[in-house]
Amino acid sequence: MAKIKTEDFIASLKEMTILEVKELVDAMKEEFGVDPSAVAVAAAPAAAEKEEDVNKTVVLKSAGGNKIQVIKLLKEITGLGLVEAKALADNGGNVKENVPAEEANELKAKLEEAGAEVELA
Numbered sequence: 001m002a003k004i005k006t007e008d009f010i011a012s013l014k015e016m017t018i019l020e021v022k023e024l025v026d027a028m029k030e031e032f033g034v035d036p037s038a039v040a041v042a043a044a045p046a047a048a049e050k051e052e053d054v055n056k057t058v059v060l061k062s063a064g065g066n067k068i069q070v071i072k073l074l075k076e077i078t079g080l081g082l083v084e085a086k087a088l089a090d091n092g093g094n095v096k097e098n099v100p101a102e103e104a105n106e107l108k109a110k111l112e113e114a115g116a117e118v119e120l121a
Contacts (some may be wrong), residue, residue, distance in 0.1 A: 056104035057097045057121040058078035063089040073114050
């Protein structure tokens with residue numbers, strides 16, 4: 001028997017009714033002892049976790065001992081003025097929200113190098 005290409009199988013599925021797809025799933029359960037819908041459901045949380053990891057919030061917990069350097073860095077990163085950057089360094093809070101994980105990790109590393117305590121949320 002010739003092997004069916006994935007594209008051909010998908011094209012065939014598109015032409016099936018819901019009842020025919022259900023019958024196919026039932027036949028797969030009986031033939032292979034596996035519920036294909038359970039595999040799809042199990043894969044969904046993993047995909048959601050990856051999507052969750054895409055955007056992060058960089059949170060300043062403490063400016064540390066080198067506050068002046070941290071304030072300069074906060075001004076550079078956020079575009080805030082001196083007073084606002086100092087307030088952020090004094091009180092902590094969100095430095096940047098909804099940034100890609102890679103950028104968030106870079107910002108965290110820069111701030112920690114300057115002596116700040118930072119976490120990603």
